[in-house]
Amino acid sequence: MAQDAKDPHSSVGLSARCRGLWSECVFDNMANLWTCDIPISYLSEHSAVLVITRALVILTGILCLGAVPCLIAGMKCTKLISEQVHQKYKFSLAAGTLFFLGGLSGAIAVLCYAVDTVQKYRLEVSLGIPGVTYELGYSYWMAVAGTICTCVTGILLIVASCASTRTPRRWRRHPRVCLPPASQRKGTYL
Numbered sequence: 001m002a003q004d005a006k007d008p009h010s011s012v013g014l015s016a017r018c019r020g021l022w023s024e025c026v027f028d029n030m031a032n033l034w035t036c037d038i039p040i041s042y043l044s045e046h047s048a049v050l051v052i053t054r055a056l057v058i059l060t061g062i063l064c065l066g067a068v069p070c071l072i073a074g075m076k077c078t079k080l081i082s083e084q085v086h087q088k089y090k091f092s093l094a095a096g097t098l099f100f101l102g103g104l105s106g107a108i109a110v111l112c113y114a115v116d117t118v119q120k121y122r123l124e125v126s127l128g129i130p131g132v133t134y135e136l137g138y139s140y141w142m143a144v145a146g147t148i149c150t151c152v153t154g155i156l157l158i159v160a161s162c163a164s165t166r167t168p169r170r171w172r173r174h175p176r177v178c179l180p181p182a183s184q185r186k187g188t189y190l
Contacts, residue, residue: 066098074091100151106143
């Protein structure tokens with residue numbers, strides 16, 4: 001968030017400027033009105049860092065959305081794929097890899113955005129523009145927390161999948177003692 005246009009005779013800010021990845025908005029305190037600049041194209045006339053950050057955010061969303069069906073198919077309690085346990089571990093490993101890659105691309109995007117914001121702040125301070133401050137807002141810190149959680153989820157899924165495939169073969173099979181006999185089963189397990 002950037003603060004600018006302060007009245008030189010008072011400490012009251014006349015406007016506040018908020019810049020995000022997709023648009024830039026100015027709040028006028030006197031008129032109590034938000035004005036937002038929404039670009040015609042999200043790719044043209046922007047710095048390479050901003051375009052790369054946007055692309056990484058989109059890639060993060062695609063990878064994480066792609067990981068969800070793999071995760072559901074790889075769960076032990078679902079019967080969406082064959083009964084082979086090895087297939088489920090492959091799906092679980094694929095979900096962990098997708099989550100980890102999504103978290104990694106999100107972390108790179110968050111880092112690029114922070115570096116870009118700090119560089120703009122230092123540039124405007126060095127030019128002596130009065131009343132301008134840049135802050136990393138709550139949405140930035142939520143993005144940091146989200147990327148950390150996504151990376152941790154991916155790592156845990158990968159470790160759990162790899163640890164499960166290294167168990168001795170006789171323990172890999174689930175005992176049928178827990179399930180009722182085939183003649184007594186009603187319906188399917190989902």
